[in-house]
Amino acid sequence: MNKITYEIRRYEDEDAAAWDAFLPQTVNGTFLQSRRFLSYHPAGRFRDCSLMIYDAKGNLAALCPGADQMVDGRRVFVSHPGSTFGGILVAPKHYKAAKVLAMLDALEAWWRAEGFAAVDLRITPSLFSKQGEDLLDYALFHHHYKESVELSTYIDYDEFREPVEANFSQGKRTDFHNGQKIGMYGRPLRLPEELDDFYDVLCESLSKYGVQPVHSYEELLDFAQVRLTKECGFYGVFLPQEMGERMVAGAMMFYFSEVHLAHTQYLAAVNDYRRYSPMTFLCTYLIDTMRQRGFQKFSFGISTEERGRVLNKGLIFAKESYGSRHSVNRKFWKDLQVL
Numbered sequence: 001m002n003k004i005t006y007e008i009r010r011y012e013d014e015d016a017a018a019w020d021a022f023l024p025q026t027v028n029g030t031f032l033q034s035r036r037f038l039s040y041h042p043a044g045r046f047r048d049c050s051l052m053i054y055d056a057k058g059n060l061a062a063l064c065p066g067a068d069q070m071v072d073g074r075r076v077f078v079s080h081p082g083s084t085f086g087g088i089l090v091a092p093k094h095y096k097a098a099k100v101l102a103m104l105d106a107l108e109a110w111w112r113a114e115g116f117a118a119v120d121l122r123i124t125p126s127l128f129s130k131q132g133e134d135l136l137d138y139a140l141f142h143h144h145y146k147e148s149v150e151l152s153t154y155i156d157y158d159e160f161r162e163p164v165e166a167n168f169s170q171g172k173r174t175d176f177h178n179g180q181k182i183g184m185y186g187r188p189l190r191l192p193e194e195l196d197d198f199y200d201v202l203c204e205s206l207s208k209y210g211v212q213p214v215h216s217y218e219e220l221l222d223f224a225q226v227r228l229t230k231e232c233g234f235y236g237v238f239l240p241q242e243m244g245e246r247m248v249a250g251a252m253m254f255y256f257s258e259v260h261l262a263h264t265q266y267l268a269a270v271n272d273y274r275r276y277s278p279m280t281f282l283c284t285y286l287i288d289t290m291r292q293r294g295f296q297k298f299s300f301g302i303s304t305e306e307r308g309r310v311l312n313k314g315l316i317f318a319k320e321s322y323g324s325r326h327s328v329n330r331k332f333w334k335d336l337q338v339l
Helices: 013-025 097-113 134-142 170-181 192-207 217-227 271-276 278-292 313-320
Strands: 006-010 051-055 060-064 066-071 074-079 118-122 146-156 185-189 232-238 247-256 261-269 297-302 325-335
Touching: 006 097, 013 051, 013 060, 051 097, 060 097, 097 118, 097 134, 146 313, 170 278, 185 192, 185 278, 192 217, 192 232, 192 247, 192 261, 217 232, 232 278, 247 278, 261 271, 261 278, 271 278, 278 297
Parallel strands: 074 118, 261 297
Antiparallel strands: 006 051, 051 060, 066 074, 118 325, 146 297, 146 325, 185 232, 232 247, 247 261
16 A cells, blocks of 8 residues: 655635635534634634645645644644544545554644644534544544543434423423413514623523623624624523513534535523523423424533533533433544653
């Protein structure tokens, strides 16, 4: 067998069109790694160090969205901080064992030549990948990367009975029916002022943890009206008219149409209305709505912290109570000075 070789080139702004044209052809790329999405970050927020990988014939074979960061005094290549995950995004023709191993050889040679002391990759989870991540998992293990695992949850509609609440725990069913009894209802949010109300709910919900949303209101409005008109949606849950029609819970959803999956990016509820269980009503409404829209899976996201070492038991219990199953998100890292 002839030796397989790849050339690594650093991404430049003029490559944006080529990057976004190639991304949908990969087995594990999503809109979260597109330049259209990543460019919402203001210049200077990250030191972009994304890479484009070419085969011996000069054809684009893979992408590696990333950034140049200082971590504990060392220069580290990290998967792009502007995206939840990414890793190495490979075209089907090159998603073969020998070729992926050769790509890693080329990437590590480039990283070392550029002076990186370590690499930290957050690869696309199998739920979001058209062909799964088993080959990449193996290739990184083969190259002596260390691994951490975060626990995530999702719903597979093929295994869900109707109505959706029939799959819930008794407590969740009771909470949902109590919301129905008082006339609580859900609907999509489309107007700027509705997104503004949602953002207030989100900030209030997160305030009990002493944190702010990752995105600003202006960024969410940009997603909804300009950048991600087909890839995201906003939803609210309201009290009935006789109770003031206030929004008491809301959500931002991401749509991964290439794998028929809807993902909860933000879920929030007003703390003062907990007695009405608006979060349970919101999740029930979303699960039912996403099934009606034709999605095959519904993702709740991770319930872990500190690279998976800390499990939020209350959060995972709540997600399991909706009849969800388990999956994992994997992160890989390696000290490049240890061969």
